[in-house]
Amino acid sequence: MNLHRGIEGRQQELASSLSYNQVLPSVAGSLRAILAKVPAKVQAHALELRIRQGRPLALVIPEGIRFVAAGGGLSMEPKEGYLVTEEECRLTLQLMTRSSMYMVQDQLAQGFVTLPGGHRVGIGGTAFVEQGEAKTIRDISQFSIRIAKELPGVASRVVPAITDATGRVLSTLVVSPPGCGKTTLIRDIARQLSWGKTGSWRCHTVAIVDERGEIAATWQGEPQMDVGPCTDVLDGYPKIAGIMVAIRALTPEVLITDELGTAADAQAVIQASAAGVAVVASIHGSSWESIKMRPGGSLLAESQVFRRLIFLGKSRGPGTIEKIQVLS
Amino acid sequence: MRFWLLVTLVLGCGWLGRIASSSVRERPRQLASLEWAVSRLETEINHTMVFLPEALETVAELAPAPVDRLFRDVVCMLLEGELPLKEAWCQAIVGAREYLVLSGDDERILINLGGSLGVSHRSDQSRHLAMARELLRQQESLARRLEQQSCRLYGALGWALGVALALMLA
Numbered sequence A: 001m002n003l004h005r006g007i008e009g010r011q012q013e014l015a016s017s018l019s020y021n022q023v024l025p026s027v028a029g030s031l032r033a034i035l036a037k038v039p040a041k042v043q044a045h046a047l048e049l050r051i052r053q054g055r056p057l058a059l060v061i062p063e064g065i066r067f068v069a070a071g072g073g074l075s076m077e078p079k080e081g082y083l084v085t086e087e088e089c090r091l092t093l094q095l096m097t098r099s100s101m102y103m104v105q106d107q108l109a110q111g112f113v114t115l116p117g118g119h120r121v122g123i124g125g126t127a128f129v130e131q132g133e134a135k136t137i138r139d140i141s142q143f144s145i146r147i148a149k150e151l152p153g154v155a156s157r158v159v160p161a162i163t164d165a166t167g168r169v170l171s172t173l174v175v176s177p178p179g180c181g182k183t184t185l186i187r188d189i190a191r192q193l194s195w196g197k198t199g200s201w202r203c204h205t206v207a208i209v210d211e212r213g214e215i216a217a218t219w220q221g222e223p224q225m226d227v228g229p230c231t232d233v234l235d236g237y238p239k240i241a242g243i244m245v246a247i248r249a250l251t252p253e254v255l256i257t258d259e260l261g262t263a264a265d266a267q268a269v270i271q272a273s274a275a276g277v278a279v280v281a282s283i284h285g286s287s288w289e290s291i292k293m294r295p296g297g298s299l300l301a302e303s304q305v306f307r308r309l310i311f312l313g314k315s316r317g318p319g320t321i322e323k324i325q326v327l328s
Numbered sequence B: 001m002r003f004w005l006l007v008t009l010v011l012g013c014g015w016l017g018r019i020a021s022s023s024v025r026e027r028p029r030q031l032a033s034l035e036w037a038v039s040r041l042e043t044e045i046n047h048t049m050v051f052l053p054e055a056l057e058t059v060a061e062l063a064p065a066p067v068d069r070l071f072r073d074v075v076c077m078l079l080e081g082e083l084p085l086k087e088a089w090c091q092a093i094v095g096a097r098e099y100l101v102l103s104g105d106d107e108r109i110l111i112n113l114g115g116s117l118g119v120s121h122r123s124d125q126s127r128h129l130a131m132a133r134e135l136l137r138q139q140e141s142l143a144r145r146l147e148q149q150s151c152r153l154y155g156a157l158g159w160a161l162g163v164a165l166a167l168m169l170a
Helices: A002-026 A029-036 A040-045 A086-097 A105-109 A182-195 A239-250 A263-274 A288-292 A295-303 B002-048 B052-062 B067-081 B085-098 B104-116 B122-169
Strands: A048-052 A058-061 A064-068 A112-115 A119-130 A133-146 A172-176 A206-210 A231-235 A254-260 A278-284 A308-313 A320-326
Touching: A002 A029, A002 A040, A002 A086, A002 A112, A002 A119, A029 A086, A040 A058, A048 A086, A086 A112, A086 A133, A105 A112, A105 A133, A172 A182, A182 A206, A182 A231, A182 A254, A182 A278, A182 A308, A206 A239, A231 A239, A239 A254, A239 A263, A254 A263, A263 A278, A263 A295, A288 A295, B002 B052, B002 B067, B002 B104, B002 B122, B052 B067, B067 B085, B085 B104, B104 B122
Parallel strands: A172 A278, A172 A308, A206 A231, A206 A254, A254 A278
Antiparallel strands: A048 A058, A048 A133, A058 A064, A112 A119, A119 A133, A308 A320
């Protein structure tokens, strides 16, 4: 058993290291060379990479923020970190957008771009506002890259808890603060429900509304993450429009989407549920009470769409399932 | 022997005149090809909705020679050299002096276009491309007028210079 766990752990470490290396082609060559020198063990556990013009290059690992020196060494002291130049930021932006800002203009207006492999990059710069809305960002000089990790099996404990005795999936909301592994969990829920498990649950038709391209990481029409053989992915669709298309056109048994936020999102989820589709979604928050205080959250609570709540935290590292709550 | 040297001199000067007139003849054709290429690039960006390297690659495949080489060079530099797009574009235009017969003004239009390619939203890209196309069209019509005026002149000047030199040496 321990040996099995050891092999599994090493496989996960290898997969995580691959994710880190997947991000590197999207940063300027000089930064790439530095980041490639970071010890392999750190690479495997890196959660985020932060590039800020005129400030030290930083990695976020489970233990906290570490600054990366020109030789690839890590330090807790900001002064020892390599200072990122304007040219490096400009090249990084060019590589991330593939010299085509026009292709990511909608994402940029929302403050992010998604890299091949589903890695989300939070973009910081100066907003260009028109009629009270951020139309785009100029003078882009900050990149916060969240390294997406595919961890098959993380939902093994969850899936039996969100299916009833007849094998029907119950609508489930995954709740946690940012960076606790919501996307990783719902991706694996999609995978496991789609593949089915002999003797436990059958294959389900799953539709993923992947607004930010993080769940399935679709690249040129093909999901880069294993989301199962019976899964349809609506990549890049705005959440509400995607949910409507999924209900009308894909007839899913389970609909999966990430980061509910607005009342309109909640309305779309309620509509999907009314159509007989089980919804598995995620939302930022620390407790059900705090979610209910938001307009979208109160709507979800009133409608009683969700039957299970899964709370994630970091008590034993990111992705720790703190609690599974059954709602009557 | 002397006679044949003088004949060679006349033929050589005539040939030089012909070369000069052929570059004048070639420029409007190349400007028209560039106009077409810019128009195709606009289609790729606005309607086919592909990333710029793929759009440039498509244009390189479809544009007539020798203009196709300019776009191919930009794509190569972008993919291999990790250069900023503006710089890759400029380098490709400088390199194109070997095979294109563009004037300084023609080059400036293209260099300005390179500075705005890929850096803004779709409608802005459209505006820049349309402006470049219009300016290239104006350059083309000027080049055609110049072609009509100068083509024969260069040819005749070549022959005349050859004959004059031959008479002086005879």
